[in-house]
Amino acid sequence: MLGFRGHFSTKSRSYSTTLGMLHDARRAWRTEQARAHAGLPEPDPTTTLLVGHWDYLGSGYSPGAAFLAAAVWHRQELERQFTAKGGY
Structure with missing residues (x-):
């Protein structure tokens, strides 16, 4: 250039x-x-900082993700039924 x-x-x-x-x-x-x-204080070069605090935030889907997963499952179920009846 x-x-x-x-x-x-x-x-x-x-x-x-x-x-x-x-x-x-x-x-x-x-x-x-x-x-x-x-x-925060000035960092000390001879010290190693370790952060090891964990919090439990929950398990499972969020409401939006649960809705999306149910929609995908329903779509797959409809496709299985369609192909079981001889559909292409």
Whole structure:
């Protein structure tokens, strides 16, 4: 593009900053902003954070998914009956 090979947004590592470095800097800044907004303490590099809290949210279908599953089952049942009676 424009006499140069490659995508227009790629940058030379020897000439300018790379897009990966920009992404890393943006990620670090957003992480720091989120930590400060949540009021969390500064992370300690010698500590490993483990999050192991589980909550039971229920089992089975949601009402919408139950309706959809029943509709699919009903459709399959009608097709089975149709083919059992000699339908194509």
